[in-house]
Amino acid sequence: MKVLVAVKRVVDYAVKVRVTPTGVDLNNVKMSMNPFCEIAVEESIRLKEKKLAKEVVAVSIGPKQAQETLRTALAMGADRGIHIETDLRLDQELQPLAVAKLLAKVVEAEKPDVVVLGKQSIDSDAAQTGGFLAGLLNYPQATFASKLDIKDKTATVTRETDAGVETIEASLPLVLTADLRLNQPRYATLPNIMKAKKKPIETKAIADLGVDITPRIQVVNVVDPPTRKAGITVPDVATLVDKLKNEASVI
Amino acid sequence: MFQTTLRTLSSRVTSRFASTLVVAEHNGESLTGGTLSAITAASKIGGDVTVLVAGSNSANVAQAAASVQGVKSVLHADAAQFDHSLAEEITSLVVTVQKASNFTHIVAPSSNISKNFLPRVGAALDVSPFTDVLAVVDENTFQRPMYAGNAIATVTSSDAVKLLTVRPTGFDKAATTGGAGAVSAAPAAPVAGLSRFVSEETSSSDRPDLTSARVVVSGGRGMKSGENFALLNTLADKLKGAVGASRAAVDAGFVPNELQVGQTGKVVAPELYIAVGISGAIQHLAGMKDSKTIVAINKDGEAPIFQVADYGLVEDLFNAVPELTEKI
Numbered sequence: 001m002k003v004l005v006a007v008k009r010v011v012d013y014a015v016k017v018r019v020t021p022t023g024v025d026l027n028n029v030k031m032s033m034n035p036f037c038e039i040a041v042e043e044s045i046r047l048k049e050k051k052l053a054k055e056v057v058a059v060s061i062g063p064k065q066a067q068e069t070l071r072t073a074l075a076m077g078a079d080r081g082i083h084i085e086t087d088l089r090l091d092q093e094l095q096p097l098a099v100a101k102l103l104a105k106v107v108e109a110e111k112p113d114v115v116v117l118g119k120q121s122i123d124s125d126a127a128q129t130g131g132f133l134a135g136l137l138n139y140p141q142a143t144f145a146s147k148l149d150i151k152d153k154t155a156t157v158t159r160e161t162d163a164g165v166e167t168i169e170a171s172l173p174l175v176l177t178a179d180l181r182l183n184q185p186r187y188a189t190l191p192n193i194m195k196a197k198k199k200p201i202e203t204k205a206i207a208d209l210g211v212d213i214t215p216r217i218q219v220v221n222v223v224d225p226p227t228r229k230a231g232i233t234v235p236d237v238a239t240l241v242d243k244l245k246n247e248a249s250v251i
Numbered sequence: 252m253f254q255t256t257l258r259t260l261s262s263r264v265t266s267r268f269a270s271t272l273v274v275a276e277h278n279g280e281s282l283t284g285g286t287l288s289a290i291t292a293a294s295k296i297g298g299d300v301t302v303l304v305a306g307s308n309s310a311n312v313a314q315a316a317a318s319v320q321g322v323k324s325v326l327h328a329d330a331a332q333f334d335h336s337l338a339e340e341i342t343s344l345v346v347t348v349q350k351a352s353n354f355t356h357i358v359a360p361s362s363n364i365s366k367n368f369l370p371r372v373g374a375a376l377d378v379s380p381f382t383d384v385l386a387v388v389d390e391n392t393f394q395r396p397m398y399a400g401n402a403i404a405t406v407t408s409s410d411a412v413k414l415l416t417v418r419p420t421g422f423d424k425a426a427t428t429g430g431a432g433a434v435s436a437a438p439a440a441p442v443a444g445l446s447r448f449v450s451e452e453t454s455s456s457d458r459p460d461l462t463s464a465r466v467v468v469s470g471g472r473g474m475k476s477g478e479n480f481a482l483l484n485t486l487a488d489k490l491k492g493a494v495g496a497s498r499a500a501v502d503a504g505f506v507p508n509e510l511q512v513g514q515t516g517k518v519v520a521p522e523l524y525i526a527v528g529i530s531g532a533i534q535h536l537a538g539m540k541d542s543k544t545i546v547a548i549n550k551d552g553e554a555p556i557f558q559v560a561d562y563g564l565v566e567d568l569f570n571a572v573p574e575l576t577e578k579i
Contacts, residue, residue: 011398016533019402036515091397092404096370097379122514124397126382128370131338135374140445141338143367146508156449162363162517164453164509166335170446180498180515181508216379220392220405228540231561233552237574240546240564244579248544248561250466250523251490251579 001150001172003053004112005044005078006103007037007060008090009069010123019224023092024123033069036118038076038185039178043148044116045077046183052150053114055079059106061099062090067201074196075188081201082106084209091123098213100132105209107137112173114155119144119177130177140170146181269298269390271356272326274345276336276364277304277312282319284463285360287424290319292417293358294425295387299323301354303437305333305344317432320425328437335451339443341368346375347440354412356390361416361518373414380414381406383518385421399514399537419462420520420541454507458484458493461510466492466523469512469539472499473528473549473568480506482569483527486576495519495539497529513538528568531556548572 011017012030019025033041047053058073059082060066070081084102088094107115120127134141142148146165147158153172158165160179188196206213234240244251271293276283286302293300302316305328313327326348332340345357345368357372359365361383373380385403386394392407393415461467468487470480480494487494495512496505512519514537524542529535531547531554539545540559547560550567557563564571 013534017398017401023404024398024402095379097373097377100374120515122399125399125514127366128373128380128382131367131370132374134338135342135371138445141367141371142446143338144363160363160508161451161453162509164451164507166451167449168335168337168446169449180502216410217381217406217408220407222397222402222404225396225400225403225540228545228559228561231545231557231559231563233557233563233565237564237566237571237578240562240575241578243562244523244544244546248523250544 001047001053001113002110003044003047003056003114003116004107004110005040005056005058005073005116006129007041007058007069007073008034008118008121009060009062009066010034010090010121013122019222021221023089023219023222026089031065033072034118034121036120036178039180039182040116040118041073041076041078042183042185043178047114047150048077057082057110057112059084059103061086061094061102063087070201071196072188074199075193076186077192080199083201083203084206085203086206092219093215094213095215095217096126096128097132097216098211100129100136101211102206102209102213103129103133104136105211114150114172115175117175117177119179130175134175137175139173139175141175142168142170143177144179145176146179148176148182269296269355271296271298271300271358272348272352272354273300273302274341274357274359274365275302275304275312275316276360276362277306277309279306279308280311281315282312283360284424284460285362285419287319287427288419288422289358289360289417290321290425291422292384292387292415293356294321296356296390298355301326302432303328303345303348305341305437307331307334313434315427317434318428318430320429322430322432325432325434326437327434328440332442335448336364336368337446337448338368338371339445342371342375343443344437344440345372347438349376349412351438356413356415358415358417361418365416369414369416376412378410378412378414379408380416382416384415384417399533400540401533418518420518454509458487459491461493461495462517462519464493464519464521466490467495467512467519467521467542468492468525468527469495469497469529470500470505470527471497471529472503474500474505477505482572486525486572489576489579490523492521492523497535526556526560527572529556530554531559
């Protein structure tokens with residue numbers, strides 16, 4: 001069995017972003033692998049460690065630096081990387097539908113049994129790519145996965161729902177998107193980081209894949225969210241209760 | 252008479268081409284609060300609003316949907332394949348309905364259900380959905396959050412059909428009476444049969460639903476254990492509120508996942524949000540900073556939660572929460 005895992009380079013989750021009218025300022029900002037993609041990589045590697053998968057291929061679409069993101073996936077345990085190079089901004093210019101169409105081309109070429117993605121990227125917060133990809137390929141989808149079992153070409157997946165969890169079953173090939181609770185991603189060790197430098201990364205040009213990547217959604221402007229007016233610190237519970245009753249009138 | 256005609260005419264002019272399908276979520280008895288908010292969003296887009304109700308034994312829900320203010324018609328898909336909202340089956344239905352009726356907009360409340368199926372519909376129709384719409388600017392232009400709510404983008408598209416998930420906290424709930432929609436059967440959709448529902452586990456609670464509660468009491472890592480959440484349950488019960496949690500509390504196993512408030516959990520905007528033992532990471536603030544009044548109880552006076560709190564109390568929660576429960 002072969003696993004394809006898609007990883008995205010995004011602004012690090014701990015960065016407080018600065019908003020400009022055309023979009024978030026990406027200059028000199030720390031970038032990292034999207035946290036949900038780390039979980040996706042971890043799950044892919046676990047399939048290999050369980051001897052269910054023979055090979056894990058990591059794919060990333062992005063600028064030259066996306067290769068660092070791929071190296072991280074390789075250091076965690078992926079076998080090889082595919083880099084689809086673009087200079088478009090990944091938070092607004094290269095959009096999920098285009099990404100899914102590009103990934104579909106990779107899937108057609110690589111023929112993986114399971115495609116693993118994160119449930120959403122923390123920059124555009126769209127939560128769409130996995131669903132698009134499954135739809136384009138007409139594969140079953142298991143989104144927001146918190147548990148995956150594969151046996152005899154059938155996947156049993158526990159999904160996080162609004163009210164709890166549900167379990168679904170689907171045959172492979174399958175598209176899975178990882179939720180937070182799927183696993184705890186490992187840290188890449190120094191020896192593995194060194195080994196990862198020798199693993200192959202194949203670079204592809206978008207133009208060669210024959211996909212229309214024209215943005216469907218145009219960003220008119222980007223603004224800061226409304227700021228809240230400064231609050232006060234109350235000295236004790238009695239004052240708090242008084243304020244809630246008489247000032248805020250919420251209790 | 253003349254005025255009525257004029258009004259009808261002008262509303263036709265502003266939204267001459269709009270016709271919106273709202274994909275309903277329901278519990279078998281009634282529409283969810285999120286669906287009522289989605290109907291309000293659909294009304295703001297303009298044009299006729301049609302609600303799609305799917306699932307076996309859902310005739311009551313279809314009737315209830317027909318009486319919601321602003322609903323022109325209801326399509327009822329009474330078949331068992333829709334019962335567990337499998338993405339492949341709901342997509343098959345929505346695509347069939349869309350091909351038959353050519354709606355200009357397809358709207359669903361933001362939820363794990365819609366985030367599961369709507370991109371798949373997008374793939375079938377070759378359309379990019381707008382996720383988590385906060386506001387309708389006009390029928391082609393919407394506002395949505397990015398970067399955990401730290402940037403609000405105004406976005407537009409030239410796609411022939413607009414697909415939207417709308418954030419329920421951004422729109423009032425439509426009144427459940429006053430509508431006079433006509434119910435008819437939805438066209439039969441082919442069974443996709445790609446996945447199968449096996450089982451579900453939901454935590455039942457007598458408390459109000461987290462996303463629509465007037466008061467939410469949330470606990471974080473500072474609660475130290477699941478047992479200590481009893482303190483918050485007592486406070487929530489007294490305030491007739493719901494209990495939420497930060498990711499730290501969920502990851503530590505104090506409470507189940509579905510209570511998580513934040514960028515990757517639920518987004519709430521209650522009248523009163525009480526954050527107890529929560530530091531206030533960016534990802535948590537994304538899920539609650541639109542609450543009307545925010546109270547923070549934390550013994551660390553430097554915690555970022557105090558920057559968004561209207562009322563902050565720097566005190567040990569194990570003293571403050573019981574005292575608060577008693578004094579309210």
